[in-house]
Amino acid sequence: MDYNESVPIQTGATAGYASATEHAPAAAPGLPQFASIEAMVKAVQPAQPVHCLHPEKLVEAARTFIDHFPGHSLYAIKSNPDPYVLKRLHDAGITHFDVASLGEVRQVREMFPDAHLAFMNPVKSREAIRSAYYEYGVRDFVVDTRDEINKIVEETDRAADLLIVVRLGMPKGSAACQLTGKFGCLPDIAVELLKDAAKVAARVGLSFHVGSQTLDPASYANAIRMGSDVVRRSGVTLSVFDVGGGFPIPGLGMDIPPLTAFFDVIRDEIAALGLPEECEIWSEPGRALSGNCSTLVVRVELRKDDVLYINDGSYGNMFEVCSMSWKNATAAMRLPRAGTKGRRALSKTSALFRFYGPTCDSVDYLPGPFTLPDDINEGDYIALEGMGAYGSASQTSFNGFHSDTKVEIIPGVAATHTRRRNPRGAKHLKVVK
Numbered sequence: 001m002d003y004n005e006s007v008p009i010q011t012g013a014t015a016g017y018a019s020a021t022e023h024a025p026a027a028a029p030g031l032p033q034f035a036s037i038e039a040m041v042k043a044v045q046p047a048q049p050v051h052c053l054h055p056e057k058l059v060e061a062a063r064t065f066i067d068h069f070p071g072h073s074l075y076a077i078k079s080n081p082d083p084y085v086l087k088r089l090h091d092a093g094i095t096h097f098d099v100a101s102l103g104e105v106r107q108v109r110e111m112f113p114d115a116h117l118a119f120m121n122p123v124k125s126r127e128a129i130r131s132a133y134y135e136y137g138v139r140d141f142v143v144d145t146r147d148e149i150n151k152i153v154e155e156t157d158r159a160a161d162l163l164i165v166v167r168l169g170m171p172k173g174s175a176a177c178q179l180t181g182k183f184g185c186l187p188d189i190a191v192e193l194l195k196d197a198a199k200v201a202a203r204v205g206l207s208f209h210v211g212s213q214t215l216d217p218a219s220y221a222n223a224i225r226m227g228s229d230v231v232r233r234s235g236v237t238l239s240v241f242d243v244g245g246g247f248p249i250p251g252l253g254m255d256i257p258p259l260t261a262f263f264d265v266i267r268d269e270i271a272a273l274g275l276p277e278e279c280e281i282w283s284e285p286g287r288a289l290s291g292n293c294s295t296l297v298v299r300v301e302l303r304k305d306d307v308l309y310i311n312d313g314s315y316g317n318m319f320e321v322c323s324m325s326w327k328n329a330t331a332a333m334r335l336p337r338a339g340t341k342g343r344r345a346l347s348k349t350s351a352l353f354r355f356y357g358p359t360c361d362s363v364d365y366l367p368g369p370f371t372l373p374d375d376i377n378e379g380d381y382i383a384l385e386g387m388g389a390y391g392s393a394s395q396t397s398f399n400g401f402h403s404d405t406k407v408e409i410i411p412g413v414a415a416t417h418t419r420r421r422n423p424r425g426a427k428h429l430k431v432v433k
């Protein structure tokens with residue numbers, strides 16, 4: 001095969017993830033399977049973006065949290081609600097879920113009737129609260145105002161089995177993606193809300209979110225100390241101390257410590273708090289569970305100097321790559337083309353590139369910069385790592401562009417699909433006979 005890799009694809013092992021070998025998932029029937037990304041590109045020559053799913057990365061991530069986080073880890077399904085992802089995480093042992101809408105509540109409950117669901121959106125409609133409680137058995141709700149406590153009490157008819165978790169706001173920390181401002185209350189208000197919640201709920205908890213893709217474990221230490229001060233001042237007996245999401249993944253162009261470094265800091269800080277023995281410790285990872293599970297393969301449609309016009313963008317699977325200026329690790333591939341015998345392999349010299357997505361909107365721009373072979377051009381493929389979280393989850397159909405194509409990468413497997421001649425839309429795969 002005639003392709004070059006500009007940057008080797010980083011594996012989860014380099015990021016401090018546990019080995020998946022003992023828990024290797026069975027190949028899932030249903031999705032087209034290929035032994036490698038290169039094998040998929042060669043066989044399919046896809047005209048649309050393709051998510052290449054790596055099931056073992058989901059198992060590794062799940063086992064890392066289950067084996068090393070000092071408490072329960074609730075998967076924040078907003079990061080990737082694909083049933084494929086949910087099923088593999090659940091099979092690997094994730095049985096607690098952070099849900100933030102009635103749609104998410106319904107989806108998880110239908111897939112896993114026994115799962116533990118916590119409704120972690122601090123602003124919920126009355127209908128969602130009532131339905132979550134009565135139809136789907138949700139008992140845990142987060143709040144950051146007195147009004148939201150009132151809504152929960154009223155819509156559950158003063159239920160005697162509620163857990164109300166107060167979300168404390170956070171100052172700007174070391175996260176690449178700050179979440180300050182929208183949710184979370186000031187410490188003085190959190191003290192009052194804990195006292196109010198303790199009067200109406202069977203159990204109370206405290207949570208925060210230090211921001212997504214947090215780079216420094218010290219951000220959790222600071223947040224835990226802020227939280228502990230609030231709990232001490234409130235005088236309530238805490239049932240849940242929830243350190244939120246925010247854990248980072250590799251492959252987005254920044255140096256990160258291994259996840260175990262975050263867990264060590266959290267374990268030490270929590271031990272120093274002297275919480276009651278029955279108090280549960282929770283985390284709500286989204287990105288760290290789903291982010292590594294997908295490599296997105298896109299195609300270059302045109303080159304203008306250092307700008308590549310590619311077939312996916314901010315309205316598709318790359319919203320965060322645009323809004324957060326991620327610099328994903330990339331690999332480039334060039335296929336031989338009919339009638340161009342001897343087409344040169346990609347150059348070994350690299351250069352920096354920016355991308356435009358396929359829509360006509362000029363905000364559909366991915367500044368990167370991305371490191372790629374300096375002669376990359378129309379028809380070449382680019383594989384972007386770390387696209388499992390907040391990518392396909394926020395895809396739109398704006399301007400007529402939408403791609404749902406997902407394949408599974410299982411090393412050693414015989415390809416189940418091949419290229420469909422004259423593909424229409426995303427239907428560019430056909431079963432191997």
Ligand SMILES: Cc1ncc(COP(=O)(O)O)c(C=O)c1O
Binds near residue numbers: 098213247
């Ligand atoms: C309440 C809550 N919990 C957890 C998460 C997941 O965060 P992350 O993907 O950074 O782990 C989010 C993300 O927005 C969130 O809002």
